[in-house]
Amino acid sequence: MDYLKRLDAYEGELVGTLQKLIRIPSVEGEPLPNMPFGKDVHEALMYMLNKGEELGLEVKNTDNYCGHIEIGTGDDILGILVHLDIVPEGSGWTYDPFGGEIVDGKIYGRGTVDNKGPAVAVLYAMKALKESGIQLSKRVRLILGTNEETSRWEGIKYYLSKEEVPSFGFTPDSNFPVIHAEMGILIFDLIKKIRTNSAGEFSLRSITGGNAPNMVPDSCKAVVTADQYQKILDKVEPFNNENDHRISTRMRGKSLEIYAKGISAHGAHPERGLNAISVLLKFLGSIHFSNEEHNEFIEFYNKKIGMAIHGEDIGCNFKDDISGGLIFNVGKIKVDEKTAGLTINIRYPVTMNGEKVYEGIRTVTDAYDFGIVKMGEQNPIHLPVDHPVVQTLMKVYQKHTNDMKSKPIVIGGGTYARAIKNAVAFGPVFVGQPSVEHQKDEYMEVDLLMRASKIFAEAIYELAK
Numbered sequence: 001m002d003y004l005k006r007l008d009a010y011e012g013e014l015v016g017t018l019q020k021l022i023r024i025p026s027v028e029g030e031p032l033p034n035m036p037f038g039k040d041v042h043e044a045l046m047y048m049l050n051k052g053e054e055l056g057l058e059v060k061n062t063d064n065y066c067g068h069i070e071i072g073t074g075d076d077i078l079g080i081l082v083h084l085d086i087v088p089e090g091s092g093w094t095y096d097p098f099g100g101e102i103v104d105g106k107i108y109g110r111g112t113v114d115n116k117g118p119a120v121a122v123l124y125a126m127k128a129l130k131e132s133g134i135q136l137s138k139r140v141r142l143i144l145g146t147n148e149e150t151s152r153w154e155g156i157k158y159y160l161s162k163e164e165v166p167s168f169g170f171t172p173d174s175n176f177p178v179i180h181a182e183m184g185i186l187i188f189d190l191i192k193k194i195r196t197n198s199a200g201e202f203s204l205r206s207i208t209g210g211n212a213p214n215m216v217p218d219s220c221k222a223v224v225t226a227d228q229y230q231k232i233l234d235k236v237e238p239f240n241n242e243n244d245h246r247i248s249t250r251m252r253g254k255s256l257e258i259y260a261k262g263i264s265a266h267g268a269h270p271e272r273g274l275n276a277i278s279v280l281l282k283f284l285g286s287i288h289f290s291n292e293e294h295n296e297f298i299e300f301y302n303k304k305i306g307m308a309i310h311g312e313d314i315g316c317n318f319k320d321d322i323s324g325g326l327i328f329n330v331g332k333i334k335v336d337e338k339t340a341g342l343t344i345n346i347r348y349p350v351t352m353n354g355e356k357v358y359e360g361i362r363t364v365t366d367a368y369d370f371g372i373v374k375m376g377e378q379n380p381i382h383l384p385v386d387h388p389v390v391q392t393l394m395k396v397y398q399k400h401t402n403d404m405k406s407k408p409i410v411i412g413g414g415t416y417a418r419a420i421k422n423a424v425a426f427g428p429v430f431v432g433q434p435s436v437e438h439q440k441d442e443y444m445e446v447d448l449l450m451r452a453s454k455i456f457a458e459a460i461y462e463l464a465k
Contacts, residue, residue: 004458006132007457028150036065036146048123056130078140081145081423107444125454218264219262275307300368314365392462403431427455
């Protein structure tokens with residue numbers, strides 16, 4: 001087809017556009033006048049809208065909260081929802097997380113997969129369709145979201161309150177072949193007040209770690225004060241010999257800083273990472289601190305959370321036949337001399353609701369005097385495998401890959417497919433490819449980016465012709 005050949009000719013331009021977009025460090029920031037999600041997210045939105053206009057497509061800025069790029073005519077709208085914000089870069093990168101470097105055919109940078117690469121791939125798919133002269137019976141809108149990663153979604157909510165709501169669509173923010181169901185998502189804090197401050201050999205001043213609820217934290221730090229630290233230092237080497245050398249220490253003034261190193265991953269896939277908070281709390285469990293409430297908090301963590309990722313010991317190990325088991329991730333920790341807090345990110349089965357999860361957790365946490373502060377919930381979604389959108393996207397995927405074995409799948413991740421009716425996640429990660437989103441050295445192979453762009457182009461054609 002002509003539009004697929006056109007995409008081959010656009011490769012250099014497409015890759016260059018993505019590199020420039022990666023160089024914008026669009027982590028959500030403090031609101032500024034006419035920049036509701038901060039300067040860098042605003043810059044990314046303006047860049048994409050300007051690029052759409054430069055390519056000859058219709059664009060609209062919805063009060064700097066969101067925007068869209070459009071082709072086609074008709075009453076119905078096919079919505080393709082992407083987001084331009086990213087999670088924090090984390091640590092340990094081999095390449096500049098905001099460099100857009102190409103090494104061995106891979107583009108490196110935060111957001112290459114999640115979700116800037118797919119956004120640019122769809123943009124050029126739309127350009128190819130328009131310039132090929134194909135007449136579409138529906139309007140096709142690339143909707144540019146701005147604060148998807150925080151799970152608050154004010155940007156897309158504002159957009160949908162002001163603009164026409166698409167009647168169906170997809171979001172290229174997950175895996176191929178098609179995601180026909182997404183688990184429910186909870187974000188909440190577990191908070192415990194520290195009421196006593198007893199004198200003793202070791203005082204725990206603070207624990208901090210994690211960048212976002214939906215990331216497996218790759219680092220965590222505790223600060224301890226004492227007259228001397230040899231008893232703690234003597235524990236480090238034996239612990240590291242058993243735990244892959246994950247603990248290090250450093251003197252800062254009269255305090256001892258204790259560091260744990262983990263492996264970052266998406267919060268929907270904690271099995272692909274190693275939670276640095278869990279590593280550090282396991283080590284701290286071997287130390288008796290002067291404040292018994294700190295000791296009780298550490299004991300609670302190690303007994304009721306620990307390294308488990310399905311809520312096995314904290315009252316929420318739920319599962320169903322559609323989506324499997326609940327997923328439990330501790331994304332952040334903040335402990336000081338007055339409060340101990342954890343930020344938890346849960347993905348629960350599609351046949352459940354959030355209140356049942358909270359009820360299960362309270363059967364455990366109430367006994368330890370924890371409070372729950374609810375921060376957000378996304379209800380699960382589920383389209384049957386015989387739904388027309390699912391069926392159409394499956395056929396397009398199969399045509400371009402000859403993969404007739406893979407079936408529609410369920411994920412723990414939360415995508416913009418939840419924002420409108422009759423929508424699913426579709427790509428960009430191919431079957432057998434590693435999931436590198438939210439991890440250090442996030443990348444996308446140029447060949448696979450172009451392959452995905454062709455799949456998106458044909459999917460648009462089939463859904464909007």
